[in-house]
Amino acid sequence: MNIGPELTGIVLTIGALGGVGGLIGGFFAGRRATATGSVLMGIIGGISVAAIARVVELPPYINAGAGYSLAYALAGGALLAFVVGSSNR
Numbered sequence: 001m002n003i004g005p006e007l008t009g010i011v012l013t014i015g016a017l018g019g020v021g022g023l024i025g026g027f028f029a030g031r032r033a034t035a036t037g038s039v040l041m042g043i044i045g046g047i048s049v050a051a052i053a054r055v056v057e058l059p060p061y062i063n064a065g066a067g068y069s070l071a072y073a074l075a076g077g078a079l080l081a082f083v084v085g086s087s088n089r
Contacts, residue, residue, distance in 0.1 A: 010065045011047065014073040018046015021077030026085045028078075033085025041084045042077030049076025 022042015026033035050064075053072040060069035 007066060010068055013064055014050045014068055014070065015043045015047055017070050018042045018044070018050075018073045018077030021046055021074040021079075022081035025078035025081030025083075029082050029085025029088075032088040033081065037088075038081040038085055041081040045080025046073035046077035049073065049079075 019039040019042045022038045022040070022045065023035065025042065026035065026038025029038070050068050050070075050073040053060075053069055054067045058069070058072070060067055061071040062069055064070045064073070
């Protein structure tokens with residue numbers, strides 16, 4: 001399956017914003033969260049929540065293109081990084 005350059009750019013943008021959200025979520029998680037882990041969890045959470053929101057046809061608040069929302073990416077990245085960072089022992 002070929003993914004076009006437009007969709008690749010959208011996914012990279014969503015992942016980058018999810019990483020920023022991950023840093024924010026990791027900051028609120030406390031001392032136990034590492035910066036690298038927070039960014040990685042933010043990227044995963046941002047892409048997955050933005051994709052799920054697109055599948056269930058939620059309206060994109062800040063449109064990244066092709067129906068993906070940057071707002072869901074930021075929130076998903078922050079949420080996943082916070083949850084994983086808080087549960088880290």
